[in-house]
Amino acid sequence: MTATLRRYPWLLAYMAAFAVWVLTMALSSGRGALGTLDSASILAVFTAIVGLGQMFVIAAGNGNVDLSIPSTMTLAGYLSVNIATSGSFGVITAVFLGLATGLAVGLANAAMILGLRVPPIIATLSSGYILQSLVLSYAHHSTDTPNPILSHLASAHFAGPPTLVILFAIAAFASVAVLRRSAYGRTLLAHGQNATAAYFAGLRVNRVVIITYAISGIAAGLAGVLLAAYAGGAALDIATPYLLTSIAVVVLGGTAISGGIANIAGVWGGAVFLTLLQNLLNVARLAAGWQYISEGLTIILVLTLFSRRTATRV
């Protein structure tokens, strides 16, 4: 059992998600079993998107981590609801705003990390706070309701499952292909396993770091736009939980926190688990404080029990 889990750490996330689901059903005496899964899977998509971006960053190893994700999400969310208010053209504008915001933040992060040699944790922490100031001063503008077409899309279903889940599945398979087959993906994992060796092997390390932070930024930007559309508007604290959950799903999903090993299936499992856990705490009528506590303890517990001991520390 433990040996299997060590070999396939992402199984743990799915098992935990199933256990939480069964527990929820027991508490609500079986009512709305599939409805719970349906709504949880939509909410899990937002976590999974930013988790996917964070996974690329963490897979780069060497202390790479993106702490600017929540602020990027909030900024993109605000921009999209204020600018792309109506029409099908608004959908394109909203998506473009998400892409552009995320790309700009990602490139700025990479510039600080590569150009100024600022440790990633500090570069992204600072850029997150700078973005937070930007959002605070921008949020004084009146907030419109999000684009109705985008809002509809965010909670729509396509041939059974929610549309967002299908879109995420496509993104996930594309990510698997990129990681396994592309030069970028192979270089990323090589850099995560041993940056010095990758450099001396003549791999284009800097380019990989730039692309990686751009991916994470874009994922955060798009997630912010979708979240604002789903939630019916942007709010200052709309993305606060995603700082921890983006990292939590990566750790839960069996991606090595020291880099070099990435697991995309695990990101989805981790996202569903965390969403169902939150749902369970809601069903059990526990206060909001307990949700934070249980999420924090879960990540520490999983890390303690299942992390591979490595020489390099983040």
Next chain:
Amino acid sequence: VTLMPNYLSAAVAGGQFSAPLRPFRGLIGPLISLLALLGMILCLNRSAFSYFGINLLMLYSVPLMFAAGAQMFVMVTGDIDLGIGPFIGLVNTIAATLLAEAPLWGVVALAGLVLAYAAMGGLIQLRGLPSIVVTLGASFVWLGAAILVLPTPGGAPPAWLNALFATSPPIVPLPLVIAVALAAGLHLLLKRTAYGTVLRGIGGNPAAARRAGRSVLCGRMVAYGIAGLLGVIAGLALTGCTTSGDANLGSDMTLLSVAAVIIGGGTFSGGVVTPIGAVLGALILNLVGSVLSFLDVSSDWQIGAQGLLLLGTLGIRAVRRKARVAA
């Protein structure tokens, strides 16, 4: 790794000082920044330079000084604490409720928090865990607990705590007295005691510390324990300054504490920190906020400007390092 090696940072810091002054060589930059800021404030608002004015100007830097001290004890081991802000918020809520209602249980709760910090350091060492993920996870535990203790801002801190931060010592305002005492205390502890050297050794070269017969586990637990203690004092100071409780009040302290340590001359490489610099860094960051408000800059931009200041400091260091390497 993008961190600056220890030998390089020592070279950058320069060696032209005579031996007794060497521990203070990194403080020139922060001191100049502090004086420049004070000069700016003098130009903008002359009335700030009275006993009362300085007290008002610097009172809010007191919680940050202790937060910077806490962050410094984590950073000296080569780790980073992303949970110190919410931790200070939790102490703030406990101080505004339990400490006044049931003082004994309040003290027990705060002591428990210090032990929890030491245990967190032990866990990180024992299992070889990345400090940023553990402290980030812990930050949600602190935040959740703070919301449970005090769901909505308010509460009433004990009268003695409010009175303590309203005291007026003769001639020198309270924040300056605390700053000098804290800087001296931290400096003596880290740079003048045997165990301070051990703690710096654990961050600088854990293998060497182990071979010298020192327990890295014990050292990390002590460092985190002291960080927890300073965090508790920071939370009490924050409560004394604001005379109320708010679970989210400490959230900016995470970035500010790291920024204070770095602006004061500390590095990320472990073992290299400047305790006096960290206190100066806290004063600088707080004064930057004051200058911005004197200039009528919206308070929305305060935390962003402080983040830029951190990046600017690191940018200048990177440029100077490149110049050194090229020379």
